[in-house]
Amino acid sequence: MTVTYDENAAAPADPSDSLFARACRGERTSRPPVWFMRQAGRSLPEYRRLREGVPMLESCTRPDMVTEITLQPVRRYGVDAAIFYSDIVVPLRAVGVDVDVKPGVGPVLGRPIRSRADLDLLRPLEPGEVSFVDEAVRALVGELGGTPLIGFAGAPFTLASYLVEGGPSKHHEVTKALMHSDPELWHELLSRVAGISAMFLDVQVRAGASAVQLFDSWAGALSAADYAKYVHPHSAEVLDSVIDVPRIHFGVGTSEFLPLMASAGADVVGVDWRLPLDEAALRVPGKPLQGNLDPALLGADWPVVEREVHRIVAEGRRAPAHIFNLGHGVLPATDPGVLARVVETVQAAGGAGVAGAAAGA
Numbered sequence: 398m399t400v401t402y403d404e405n406a407a408a409p410a411d412p413s414d415s416l417f418a419r420a421c422r423g424e425r426t427s428r429p430p431v432w433f434m435r436q437a438g439r440s441l442p443e444y445r446r447l448r449e450g451v452p453m454l455e456s457c458t459r460p461d462m463v464t465e466i467t468l469q470p471v472r473r474y475g476v477d478a479a480i481f482y483s484d485i486v487v488p489l490r491a492v493g494v495d496v497d498v499k500p501g502v503g504p505v506l507g508r509p510i511r512s513r514a515d516l517d518l519l520r521p522l523e524p525g526e527v528s529f530v531d532e533a534v535r536a537l538v539g540e541l542g543g544t545p546l547i548g549f550a551g552a553p554f555t556l557a558s559y560l561v562e563g564g565p566s567k568h569h570e571v572t573k574a575l576m577h578s579d580p581e582l583w584h585e586l587l588s589r590v591a592g593i594s595a596m597f598l599d600v601q602v603r604a605g606a607s608a609v610q611l612f613d614s615w616a617g618a619l620s621a622a623d624y625a626k627y628v629h630p631h632s633a634e635v636l637d638s639v640i641d642v643p644r645i646h647f648g649v650g651t652s653e654f655l656p657l658m659a660s661a662g663a664d665v666v667g668v669d670w671r672l673p674l675d676e677a678a679l680r681v682p683g684k685p686l687q688g689n690l691d692p693a694l695l696g697a698d699w700p701v702v703e704r705e706v707h708r709i710v711a712e713g714r715r716a717p718a719h720i721f722n723l724g725h726g727v728l729p730a731t732d733p734g735v736l737a738r739v740v741e742t743v744q745a746a747g748g749a750g751v752a753g754a755a756a757g758a
């Protein structure tokens with residue numbers, strides 16, 4: 398026994414040596430790194446206190462608030478990565494789109510974008526228009542030390558759905574009608590949104606983010622054929638533009654076209670709770686996977702949650718590498734105590750302390 402590297406010991410000083418970064422590169426780790434989508438936010442009392450009286454999108458423009466909110470779950474849970482606190486519509490608002498986030502609803506537009514004339518509203522994002530992002534990322538990278546910071550953006554389809562529908566939509570019917578009736582307008586719209594998302598990621602990466610995640614939360618509303626034709630090229634444009642850091646590509650309900658999500662340019666493929674990770678590993682061979690505990694199950698009795706965590710850790714071993722996460726974001730009513738126990742359980746999995754041999758390091 399010469400290997401002494403303990404993966405549960407204090408994080409290494411360089412985020413690129415972290416367990417999370419190694420898993421992103423496809424290295425097999427002794428236990429999965431763990432973080433949660435929406436780990437910052439309403440499930441945390443300290444978040445609710447800090448946000449009191451400050452509108453969501455305003456909080457995103459205040460680097461002191463962004464920094465504190467991003468750090469809150471890292472302190473509380475000891476997760477293996479931080480995710481930058483912001484929102485997918487922040488860069489849209491920065492270019493002048495009249496969008497707000499309504500509590501309990503989501504992003505809502507003053508006026509939906511549906512015609513060629515409306516496209517003028519979607520001009521390219523200048524980095525200076527989101528200087529508050531640059532500032533907050535730099536502050537965070539300093540505070541986080543060896544813990545990696547994940548930057549993110551909304552994928553073109555998910556953002557376009559909000560823009561075209563004017564708000565959250567169950568069936569995305571106006572969006573789909575536009576996509577099929579006027580493909581030329583559709584592609585121009587997605588290409589503009591892709592440029593904005595790519596620049597939003599670029600700002601975060603240049604400021605020091607260690608990885609990025611592209612969220613295509615509503616892509617699962619599409620058929621594989623429509624995804625391939627109308628969306629894939631634009632998501633690929635965003636992912637291809639990212640330099641030097643790992644790219645996680647996540648969608649909800651996208652199990653039927655997981656290989657397309659991978660081929661759009663993902664280093665890591667995010668999987669929701671519908672598809673077991675061992676099955677996902679067969680669909681995207683060679684790709685590290687991220688996921689996939691059903692966030693709704695966090696409300697079940699602890700033995701249920703614990704069994705699910707163990708199942709997911711075991712199934713994740715069928716992939717080259719696994720990053721433990723939920724299958725979608727933390728729900729606001731989630732008990733933070735349960736998330737803390739999930740982190741503990743994942744971090745104790747896989748023979749903590751005897752990391753080297755199992756990690757094949």
Ligand SMILES: Cc1c2[nH]c(c1CCC(=O)O)Cc1[nH]c(c(CCC(=O)O)c1C)Cc1[nH]c(c(CCC(=O)O)c1C)Cc1[nH]c(c(C)c1CCC(=O)O)C2
Binds near residue numbers: 435438
């Ligand atoms: C679709 C989407 C949005 N925003 C986002 C997505 C993609 C991920 C997903 O599918 O969940 C991305 C997002 N939004 C937020 C983050 C921060 C980082 C994190 O994950 O912790 C991230 C990564 C903060 C937020 N974004 C939002 C909150 C809640 C705001 C509040 O405190 O009221 C947070 C913490 C608001 C928001 N913004 C959006 C919705 C649907 C909502 C919820 C509206 C509601 O139910 O009140 C759009």
